Amino acid sequence: MRSGQPWPAPVESPSELRLDDGARIGVIGGGPAGSFFSYFLLDMAGRVGLDLEVDVYEPRDYTRPAPYGCNMCGGIVSESLVQTLATEGIILPPETIERGIDSYVLHTDVGSVRIGTPTHEMRIAAVYRGAGPRDAAEGSATRSFDGYLQKLAVGKGARVVRERVSNVERTNGRFAVKRKGADPVSYDLVAVATGINSGAKTLLDGLDLSYRPPRATKTVIQEYRLGEEGVRRTIGTSMHVFLLDIRRLEFAAVIPKGEYATICLLGEDIDKALVDDFLSSAPLRRCLPVAEQPPCHCSPRIAVQGAFRPYDDRLLFIGDCGVTRLYKDGIGAAYRTAKAAAKTVVFHGVAAADFERHYWPACYAITKDNTLGGWIFSATRLVQRMRFARRAILRMVAREQRETGMPRMSMILWDLFSGSAPYRDILKRGMHPTFLARLAGDLVAALAVPQDVHQEEVAR
Ligand SMILES: Cc1cc2nc3c(=O)[nH]c(=O)nc-3n(C[C@H](O)[C@H](O)[C@H](O)COP(=O)(O)OP(=O)(O)OC[C@H]3O[C@@H](n4cnc5c(N)ncnc54)[C@H](O)[C@@H]3O)c2cc1C
Structure with a gap:
């Protein structure tokens, strides 16, 4: 069974495992998921007076350009994530924002249209995950988004071990992390946040877990x-x-x-x-x-289906190697799964049953929404095949951008491109009778008058 099914099989005999003062946590991978997890874990533990030690294993040096410091990505941080992070007190420093995006331009073979931000503010951030591309200029060491998140985790007390983990083994009911040339280090909890580009499954070879990694494809x-x-x-x-x-x-x-x-x-x-x-x-x-x-x-590879059973006793998978959003907002999904995982560890425990009850629902909500996302991408594929449908969409957006009133198609496309809203909300907007009526009108018009829509016609 994979995560497409509603709920994983019940855990046979749930154990009561809680972390005490002085407990040690090993986090493998210091991308967004690993850093968000360490940050929230130490923050929440601090609030309830629980003293934890967190080691984050991360070989990348975020002060260096690609390939040494880069976690390959488009680098769009949606406006909803920028806002959510701000409410957590996490404000992206200006030096990490390469560009504030104020509009989208949709290009097709039958024309192009510009879609302005619904709120006329530049709140979408374009970031570099490392210190920029391979040929980036010197002096770009503080621009890394992942580097910023790592600093936040370190600020809460996490210790970064700048090394790659080669293997995880089980010893006396706990997991030990192995590196080349170093003794294994045993932890009360191991959080795997390795993404999907370096094989979380092989790291755990021989552990006999029910975990199945996400299905992924090349980008x-x-x-x-x-x-x-x-x-x-x-x-x-x-x-x-x-x-x-x-x-x-x-x-x-x-x-x-x-x-x-x-x-x-x-x-x-x-x-x-x-x-x-x-x-x-x-x-x-x-x-x-x-x-x-x-x-x-x-x-890089991108996950197109979530992992199965991303947890075990004293072990959990967060971010891309657990469950992420389909094609969009992977950083937002890393934030959500990391925070749910941290909450579970601090307030409930580290048994598989605890993760199933308190962590898995956050993953399942994303999985369920991805199913709706799959339908939306199927509809998009149909539009890709039908020239008149592309014309109809351009006409509709162009008109909406000229007029006042509810720009329904523009907002659907905005949320689809930015990853700002769940697929459920996008689908709901697409089912609105007024939207469907207008779309039908534009489809008929595009069939009757097969005229291209050029950007110059679009008033902003
Ligand atoms: C082409 C493409 C475009 C994308 N565009 C966007 C976008 O615009 N916006 C967005 O929000 N998301 C985007 N994503 C998704 C986003 O990149 C991921 O969802 C996000 O990076 C997941 O974070 P993570 O921490 O789970 O994994 P990662 O970012 O992959 O981080 C994993 C970390 O683990 C480390 N690691 C791996 N193995 C080991 C090991 N054995 N020992 C120690 N450390 C290890 C790696 O060095 C890495 O730093 C895109 C993805 C792709 C492929």
């Missing part, structure tokens, strides 16, 4: 250095999203960051042929003419 990220002026002239402060009829391509975006443009391609096993198709497509070339191979590019 592509490319960083083009345009210079500040080049970015301003081409993509500006908008994120550019492409709805193109290219097989296996679910989502393509160009994101402005400092003096770079980040191209991000998500879909089914993105390969070179698909990248070439995208780079040579007319809509991309109109927006960002790129000729040569970028100096910084990577092919």
